[in-house]
Amino acid sequence: xxxxxxxxxxxxxxxxxxxxxxxxxxxxxxxxxxxxxxxxxxxxxxxxxxxxxxxxxxxxxxxxxxxxxxxxxxxxxxxxxxxxxxxxxxxxxxxxxxxxxxxxxxxxxxxxxxxxxxxxxxxxxxxxxxxxxxxxxxxxxxxxxxxxxxxxxxxxxxxxxxxxxxxxxxxxxxxxxxxxxxxxxxxxxxxxxxxxxxxxxxxxxxxxxxxxxxxxxxxxxxxxxxxxxxxxxxxxxxxxxxxxxxxxxxxxxxxxxxxxxxxxxxxxxxxxxxxxxxxxxxxxxxxxxxxxxxxxxxxxxxxxxxxxxxxxxxxxxxxxxxxxxxxxxxxxxxxxxxxxxxxxxxxxxxxxxxxxxxxxxxx
Amino acid sequence: xxxxxxxxxxxxxxxxxxxxxxxxxxxxxxxxxxxxxxxxxxxxxxxxxxxxxxxxxxxxxxxxxxxxxxxxxxxxxxxxxxxxxxxxxxxxxxxxxxxxxxxxxxxxxxxxxxxxxxxxxxxxxxxxxxxxxxxxxxxxxxxxxxxxxxxxxxxxxxxxxxxxxxxxxxxxxxxxxxxxxxxxxxxxxxxxxxxxxxxxxxxxxxxxxxxxxxxxxxxxxxxxxxxxxxxxxxxxxxxxxxxxxxxxxxxxxxxxxxxxxxxxxxxxxxxxxxxxxxxxxxxxxxxxxxxxxxxxxxxxxxxxxxxxxxxxx
Numbered sequence: 001x002x003x004x005x006x007x008x009x010x011x012x013x014x015x016x017x018x019x020x021x022x023x024x025x026x027x028x029x030x031x032x033x034x035x036x037x038x039x040x041x042x043x044x045x046x047x048x049x050x051x052x053x054x055x056x057x058x059x060x061x062x063x064x065x066x067x068x069x070x071x072x073x074x075x076x077x078x079x080x081x082x083x084x085x086x087x088x089x090x091x092x093x094x095x096x097x098x099x100x101x102x103x104x105x106x107x108x109x110x111x112x113x114x115x116x117x118x119x120x121x122x123x124x125x126x127x128x129x130x131x132x133x134x135x136x137x138x139x140x141x142x143x144x145x146x147x148x149x150x151x152x153x154x155x156x157x158x159x160x161x162x163x164x165x166x167x168x169x170x171x172x173x174x175x176x177x178x179x180x181x182x183x184x185x186x187x188x189x190x191x192x193x194x195x196x197x198x199x200x201x202x203x204x205x206x207x208x209x210x211x212x213x214x215x216x217x218x219x220x221x222x223x224x225x226x227x228x229x230x231x232x233x234x235x236x237x238x239x240x241x242x243x244x245x246x247x248x249x250x251x252x253x254x255x256x257x258x259x260x261x262x263x264x265x266x267x268x269x270x271x272x273x274x275x276x277x278x279x280x281x282x283x284x285x286x287x288x289x290x291x292x293x294x295x296x297x298x299x300x301x302x303x304x305x306x307x308x309x310x311x312x313x314x315x316x317x318x319x320x321x322x323x324x325x326x327x328x329x330x331x332x333x334x335x336x337x338x339x340x341x342x343x344x345x346x347x348x349x350x351x352x353x354x355x356x357x358x359x360x361x362x363x
Numbered sequence: 364x365x366x367x368x369x370x371x372x373x374x375x376x377x378x379x380x381x382x383x384x385x386x387x388x389x390x391x392x393x394x395x396x397x398x399x400x401x402x403x404x405x406x407x408x409x410x411x412x413x414x415x416x417x418x419x420x421x422x423x424x425x426x427x428x429x430x431x432x433x434x435x436x437x438x439x440x441x442x443x444x445x446x447x448x449x450x451x452x453x454x455x456x457x458x459x460x461x462x463x464x465x466x467x468x469x470x471x472x473x474x475x476x477x478x479x480x481x482x483x484x485x486x487x488x489x490x491x492x493x494x495x496x497x498x499x500x501x502x503x504x505x506x507x508x509x510x511x512x513x514x515x516x517x518x519x520x521x522x523x524x525x526x527x528x529x530x531x532x533x534x535x536x537x538x539x540x541x542x543x544x545x546x547x548x549x550x551x552x553x554x555x556x557x558x559x560x561x562x563x564x565x566x567x568x569x570x571x572x573x574x575x576x577x578x579x580x581x582x583x584x585x586x587x588x589x590x591x592x593x594x595x596x597x598x599x600x601x602x603x604x605x606x607x608x609x610x611x612x613x614x615x616x617x618x619x620x621x622x623x624x625x626x627x628x629x630x631x632x633x634x635x636x637x638x639x640x641x642x643x644x645x646x647x648x649x650x651x652x653x654x655x656x657x658x659x660x661x662x663x664x665x666x667x668x669x670x671x672x673x674x675x676x
Binding site: 154320330333337340 | 411451455459460461462464465466468469472473475476477479480483484487598599605606641643644646647650651653654657658659661662
């Protein structure tokens with residue numbers, strides 16, 4: 001085994017974040033090769049994505065608002081992965097949460113702003129947690145792996161919500177599949193005018209802090225970490241492992257449901273059929289880049305948010321589409337998952353340039 | 364209201380024949396992917412990447428057929444693309460010792476990110492390609508004359524490929540030395556290695572075959588049923604294949620029978636589209652059946668013991 005410190009050029013960073021940075025860099029290099037094939041200069045494209053996005057206030061807020069749903073789905077995947085549960089059902093939990101929030105937001109009347117928003121968000125979180133509860137109970141009682149069931153639940157829920165917004169909940173005279181617009185009292189407050197940057201971002205940060213405390217300062221968090229390291233040993237030590245599994249996946253589902261709710265209440269104002277732009281699966285990349293730490297999820301989601309906001313500009317000015325971002329995200333998962341591959345690559349780079357020799361000579 | 368009146372006269376002989384034909388057609392991609400998954404599981408590597416390999420096969424098959432104008436080259440490149448994406452999974456899991464769920468999901472994410480990007484770059488359209496040379500209108504008039512088997516003339520080339528491949532893989536796994544070695548690698552890599560078997564080689568070979576067959580399964584959708592690529596056309600068949608695989612006890616023949624069983628629900632959904640039931644509930648049907656089977660029906664079926672374990676030669 002290699003040492004737990006990652007030492008690229010002589011100074012030490014905690015290993016996991018070093019790997020994250022290298023993985024992000026490697027995926028950007030891989031995507032640069034794809035950009036080369038399209039005939040554009042990768043440097044110009046990356047300049048457009050990063051510099052152009054960050055030198056304008058409204059584009060920074062665009063990046064942050066693009067990052068907000070990713071923080072939620074990233075945290076949802078990360079917290080489940082801490083107990084080695086792979087919750088791929090984020091997409092479905094997001095849709096059912098969005099639908100629940102849309103129904104409460106549109107049909108409940110006579111509430112104040114804060115209470116209505118709170119009620120709608122709670123409905124979204126509960127709906128997501130309920131689906132996750134089903135996945136967890138199937139895992140605990142019947143022993144079925146959550147990987148397949150959560151993916152199957154995605155399809156089932158997406159068809160179910162599609163039925164609702166095409167049939168019973170579709171407002172009369174509407175041409176597209178959607179529900180009634182939510183009441184003004186249920187809309188999230190915009191923090192910056194003419195942007196989609198709403199209080200959702202603050203909620204996301206609040207939840208990240210809560211998760212940090214849950215993991216590091218509570219008994220449940222301790223049990224979660226123990227189960228994640230070694231479930232059998234935890235069972236022997238008297239931790240109720242199946243209870244920890246169930247709680248964790250429900251927390252994960254609730255956060256994914258909240259993501260749907262904030263998309264409905266903050267962005268679209270109603271449930272629309274293509275509510276999620278693949279946020280559920282993007283959560284996997286976000287969580288992997290943050291090495292499954294709740295607070296680091298914010299940073300990694302913002303990185304992807306900047307990429308997304310920047311690629312809107314790229315999409316407008318060149319023939320390279322926004323879909324580029326999802327390729328970066330997929331590559332990040334590949335490279336993060338294989339630290340040995342990164343070690344090998346760095347060994348290769350070192351042996352080519354012989355950095356150590358070069359440095360000792362200079363000193 | 365029109366539709367409801369038809370419900371009593373709905374189940375006529377014609378409908379049963381239509382369901383029968385649709386079952387065979389829908390079973391073809393499922394059987395191909397499941398057969399691929401069988402190779403992957405029996406050599407001890409999880410089959411989660413099948414969905415991605417299938418997407419890759421479906422897309423690159425159409426791309427190759429579009430660029431070359433030949434459907435046969437399309438099929439060849441579909442299999443090749445499947446192998447390339449399978450090798451990502453294989454290298455990550457077998458060589459670099461990544462958790463098999465993550466490496467499989469990485470393949471799925473890669474393929475489902477690449478396909479829409481390339482559709483946009485090559486054709487400048489959203490999520491749908493123009494139609495290309497395909498096997499959709501493949502006529503074999505000779506088969507029409509066989510009494511009792513005239514339905515075979517309605518099947519395309521992939522159907523016959525499935526029948527041949529199931530026989531070949533059964534023979535490979537149960538009648539050849541190499542097949543037996545591959546199964547032993549899946550059961551107990553340490554023991555296999557002690558006997559001098561190249562464990563990593565067999566695992567990579569199994570994953571590559573899985574990729575080729577999944578790519579072929581994807582091509583059977585895009586070149587066999589539609590003659591174009593549409594985003595999301597695989598519709599989670601790669602995941603359903605994992606369940607069929609377990610349902611068929613991880614055996615080639617079992618995967619064919621399982622694919623027919625699941626193909627039946629796919630077909631039922633297609634044929635019932637004209638009835639009064641909301642289409643979303645019908646489309647949900649295959650997934651609900653899969654969910655019920657994976658939850659309640661697979662109690663006593665065990666994967667080979669070596670699946671998901673890492674091994675050094």
